[in-house]
Amino acid sequence: MSFVSAASARYLSQLTATRDRVHTDPWIRTVLSGGLSGQELLGFLIQWCATGTQIHEPLSAWLDRAGRRSVELGFAHAGDILAAQAQSRSHRHRAYLDGLFTLVPQWNRLYSTPLDADVLWRQPADEAALRYVALHQELITGTIPFAEAAVVHELDCIGSVVLPSLRAVTRATLGNELGAMIADLEAHIMRDDDRSRSEYHLEQILAAIDSGAKDTVDDVAAAAAEAVHVYLDLVVECIAGGRELATGSATGSGYPVLQPSLG
Numbered sequence: 649m650s651f652v653s654a655a656s657a658r659y660l661s662q663l664t665a666t667r668d669r670v671h672t673d674p675w676i677r678t679v680l681s682g683g684l685s686g687q688e689l690l691g692f693l694i695q696w697c698a699t700g701t702q703i704h705e706p707l708s709a710w711l712d713r714a715g716r717r718s719v720e721l722g723f724a725h726a727g728d729i730l731a732a733q734a735q736s737r738s739h740r741h742r743a744y745l746d747g748l749f750t751l752v753p754q755w756n757r758l759y760s761t762p763l764d765a766d767v768l769w770r771q772p773a774d775e776a777a778l779r780y781v782a783l784h785q786e787l788i789t790g791t792i793p794f795a796e797a798a799v800v801h802e803l804d805c806i807g808s809v810v811l812p813s814l815r816a817v818t819r820a821t822l823g824n825e826l827g828a829m830i831a832d833l834e835a836h837i838m839r840d841d842d843r844s845r846s847e848y849h850l851e852q853i854l855a856a857i858d859s860g861a862k863d864t865v866d867d868v869a870a871a872a873a874e875a876v877h878v879y880l881d882l883v884v885e886c887i888a889g890g891r892e893l894a895t896g897s898a899t900g901s902g903y904p905v906l907q908p909s910l911g
Contacts, residue, residue: 653855655865662869663802666876670809675884680813684891686821687759691890693818693826694751697833698768699886700744703777708738710784710796717793725856726794729849733800736842743836745769750829754822761896774889776882783875792864794853798872801846803879807834808843 670676678684679692715730752765773781787795811834819827857864 653851655854655857655861656851658862658865659798659850659854659869659872662866663873663876666873667802667805669876669880670806673880673884675887676810676880679887680810680817682817682821684821684887685894687894688891689818689821690751690755690758690826691893692887693830693890694748694755694763694768694893695886695889696883697744697748697751698765698771699774699777699882701741701748701769702773703780703882704737704741704744706781706784707740708734710734710788711737711800714788714793714796717788721791721793723794723853723856726797726853729853730794730796733797733846733849737800740836743833747829747833751826754826755893761893763893774882774885776878776885780875780878780882783871783878787871792867792871795868795871797846797850797853798868799875801843801850802872802876804843804846806876806879 679689684692711730711734715727715734717727718724718730719727748769749765752763752768756762784796784799787793787799811830815827815830815834818830854865854868857868
């Protein structure tokens, strides 16, 4: 990270250990090291794309609301940054939805228990997804809505680590067609060097915080760390859900069809 301000350095010092979880979590390591069977991996990818559709669909609205709230609190530049992020990420959920509708037909060709993509992405949100939504709502209505920029950046960091490895594992385990699907998802999620841009935006916001406002920087870092843990908990729940699909303990077609209210 190229942060130079005192506030940025303070932020970074509090996120290093949290970021390490993407490398040390045993379930995430199992996935990225090729430790799942082909059916378990495909089940995970299906659950991950279904949940990704749910939690990314309201992202643009969250960022827009956080931007307007930042302006109300006197952080006009942060508001401008968040408004720009809202615009650039307005269709990100479509990449997950497209992935889901690619994966489910593949599952249905291979396995006897049919899945329904429409049902899967409309299934009730799990605990980690609800916690993720609650975190965004708390930030938007609280005193540090500009911390949304930190959440965006930390998830970009996770994507830059996880997606290349996931692409390689998918290609090796499930073949080139689905490996290419992950590559396409990666291109849409991390397009135009989003990580570098979100890093720059966060640096600008943190640099604008008075260097003496240590409590504010600490609050932003704490919010970002919580978001990392909640998101990785969500990924682990998707791994468990994928293994349930593979063992037949969840069918993917018995969930009530309802539109999740995550916004």
